[in-house]
Amino acid sequence: MSIRFNIARLAGAGAAWALKNVFRRPAGNFPGKIGLYVDPMLIADLRERLREGSIVIVGTNGKTTVSNLLADALEADGKTVVCNRTGANLDSGIATALLRTKGADWGVLECDELWLAHVLPQLLPDFVVLLNLFRDQLDRSGEIDHVQGSIVQALQSSPKTTLIYNADDPLCQAVANAVENACIPFGIEQDLKLEQNTVADASMCQQCDSILEYEWYQYGQLGSYRCPSCGFHRMHPVFAANNLVWSTEGISLAVQYGDEQTRITAPFTGTYMAYNVLAVCAATACTGTPIARVNEALLAFDPHNGRLQHYRIDERTVLLNLAKNPTGFNQNLRIILETPGPKAVAFFINDKEADGHDVSWLWDIDFQELAQEDELVAFAGGIRSHDMQVRLKYAGITAQLVDDAKDFLAKAQAVSPNASFFLIANYTALPHVKEQLDKLAHLPKPASASFAEGYMEDNAEQNGKTRMHGAKLTIVHMYPELLNLYGDGGNVIVLERRARARGIEVDIVRVEHGQKADLTTADIVFLGGGPDREQHLASIDLLAQTEDFRRYVEDDGVLLAICGGYQMLGQEWLLGDERVPGLGLANIVTKRAEGGSHNRLVGNIALNSPLASLPVIGYENHAGRTFLGDGCEAFGAVIGHHGKGNNDKDAADGVRFRNIVGTYLHGPLLAKNPEIADWLIERALERKAVKAGLSTQTLPPLDDSIERAANAFMCTMLNVHV
Numbered sequence: 001m002s003i004r005f006n007i008a009r010l011a012g013a014g015a016a017w018a019l020k021n022v023f024r025r026p027a028g029n030f031p032g033k034i035g036l037y038v039d040p041m042l043i044a045d046l047r048e049r050l051r052e053g054s055i056v057i058v059g060t061n062g063k064t065t066v067s068n069l070l071a072d073a074l075e076a077d078g079k080t081v082v083c084n085r086t087g088a089n090l091d092s093g094i095a096t097a098l099l100r101t102k103g104a105d106w107g108v109l110e111c112d113e114l115w116l117a118h119v120l121p122q123l124l125p126d127f128v129v130l131l132n133l134f135r136d137q138l139d140r141s142g143e144i145d146h147v148q149g150s151i152v153q154a155l156q157s158s159p160k161t162t163l164i165y166n167a168d169d170p171l172c173q174a175v176a177n178a179v180e181n182a183c184i185p186f187g188i189e190q191d192l193k194l195e196q197n198t199v200a201d202a203s204m205c206q207q208c209d210s211i212l213e214y215e216w217y218q219y220g221q222l223g224s225y226r227c228p229s230c231g232f233h234r235m236h237p238v239f240a241a242n243n244l245v246w247s248t249e250g251i252s253l254a255v256q257y258g259d260e261q262t263r264i265t266a267p268f269t270g271t272y273m274a275y276n277v278l279a280v281c282a283a284t285a286c287t288g289t290p291i292a293r294v295n296e297a298l299l300a301f302d303p304h305n306g307r308l309q310h311y312r313i314d315e316r317t318v319l320l321n322l323a324k325n326p327t328g329f330n331q332n333l334r335i336i337l338e339t340p341g342p343k344a345v346a347f348f349i350n351d352k353e354a355d356g357h358d359v360s361w362l363w364d365i366d367f368q369e370l371a372q373e374d375e376l377v378a379f380a381g382g383i384r385s386h387d388m389q390v391r392l393k394y395a396g397i398t399a400q401l402v403d404d405a406k407d408f409l410a411k412a413q414a415v416s417p418n419a420s421f422f423l424i425a426n427y428t429a430l431p432h433v434k435e436q437l438d439k440l441a442h443l444p445k446p447a448s449a450s451f452a453e454g455y456m457e458d459n460a461e462q463n464g465k466t467r468m469h470g471a472k473l474t475i476v477h478m479y480p481e482l483l484n485l486y487g488d489g490g491n492v493i494v495l496e497r498r499a500r501a502r503g504i505e506v507d508i509v510r511v512e513h514g515q516k517a518d519l520t521t522a523d524i525v526f527l528g529g530g531p532d533r534e535q536h537l538a539s540i541d542l543l544a545q546t547e548d549f550r551r552y553v554e555d556d557g558v559l560l561a562i563c564g565g566y567q568m569l570g571q572e573w574l575l576g577d578e579r580v581p582g583l584g585l586a587n588i589v590t591k592r593a594e595g596g597s598h599n600r601l602v603g604n605i606a607l608n609s610p611l612a613s614l615p616v617i618g619y620e621n622h623a624g625r626t627f628l629g630d631g632c633e634a635f636g637a638v639i640g641h642h643g644k645g646n647n648d649k650d651a652a653d654g655v656r657f658r659n660i661v662g663t664y665l666h667g668p669l670l671a672k673n674p675e676i677a678d679w680l681i682e683r684a685l686e687r688k689a690v691k692a693g694l695s696t697q698t699l700p701p702l703d704d705s706i707e708r709a710a711n712a713f714m715c716t717m718l719n720v721h722v
Contacts, residue, residue, distance in 0.1 A: 033092035076293045145533075468699075476519065482530050
């Protein structure tokens, strides 16, 4: 070995010793980071310590669980294993894990999707296990096709690596189709007949841009799919699960591999765990280890890492789990709903670097399913607790703010003493919640906390003492299955609930690909943004209705457009290197940024808008630069030192033209800015009244204390003074 390697090894060992013995902190990344600084090829130099080979686990959800289970299964077969069990999955975490061992039979190493291209050329693993691909941290990772491209690049750098992948996920299948590596698919061979979530992350074929057809869905975009145009399809799995049964106690499935079938039982609930278990079975068998070893690992599995971790506190069942994106969250809601009896649930949401600063994704979660539960109380915690509280409010759920896990347990005990407790936390919120639960599990029962009376009073009517009976609004939601990237469909939820709280009847019309919108009956039209492929498909349908939209706008129809939808209102917008014609409804044009699509404007932003007395708060994430022409005004002026808006020069965002509002602000926009929502509703009602020859009614005020608190919190973060 080189002198540089020996120095790196000693530096890493010294860093690990100092962290453990001096600073009393875990050494998950730092020793490897120091080692890689000294020797950038450290992982390649350490590769020979793995005598039989290595397996890398990658995917949006389930990496830590699968890597731990796989390591346990191999150890149950008598193998020695090195594994980054705590989830430190950057190159530094992998290097740290390898530095800790003098030698092992196998390396089972979890890796972040975007770091795979850094790790694979050095590690040259025998296998990569690709679990799934869902939207996650869009401000860091970008759209899913960027993540796919990074994984393809990584596999191309290690051509002898075999890809074990989830064939039920068309996004994983597309990766397998794009590489020349040997590929082994796994999947579930039965329709589980599960209720589907509102938002899926893939509806289009990635080879020809047609809409995929499904024989069945499992959850998200997972299922049995085929493209009717080009033949892209789900490959028949080499490792297939069937005869799947599940209950609140766990899951059981038969794993078919060739002529062999093994029954696997796991004491964990959730359909997603079936995929995790199947992935472990496939990887275990590929190492030459009997699949039966997975059963042994599952029965003994108790990782104490906050993933599906059960506690008994004061004779009460408490479940802690990680959820960091819409799909993972929706699977957690399934677990909650399947649990009988009263329930108390706390959601802890942070927005640190590892979480992603944009929390718009909360609006792609089907929280409204919890609103159907009669015996459920909800709480919101974490740095973005106000945003969580607003999201739950518009799902029909009253939530109390809590400081931490201890505060939640005390308040939940006071409100629902016989409930099962659930704590769901995203990435950086999880360790603190877990630390508190670890301590509380060994403490005597705390005294019940005082709790404000009337907490569960239904405030769905928002104290609207003046009811607008007889009023009705039709909201047309354009292409929700295509233009759904940043939780912007939440704007429709906000409009609906704020109208209904005033006694206004609301009819929501979803216009999907291939359908034509009837704008003659529309009062408010909503147009969101989506990935380039989906946005282009939507634009083709929109352009065919240009004249209908033009007449609607000239008739003072109300239209809200976000990000990609905003760009499509103009004369032209950009699809990769191609200029695409827009609807021409507003005199705006979107141009390419210097430096191309990687030069994005990303971050929290505040505006001073004439449509609101409070700052308008949102999150921007766009590469295009939009410029306004004559006759158009900006939606608002950027205030403070954060955010750019339309472009790098104008310090303004969006457009106002007649009753059109276009903006780059996600969040969704209306959640923390109810004045904008009310402005849209007022314009729509005013238009209807004028047409009917009636006087305009004043919109009754609502109790917006929760929304205003969320707005004020972000103003403080952005150092914007109200």
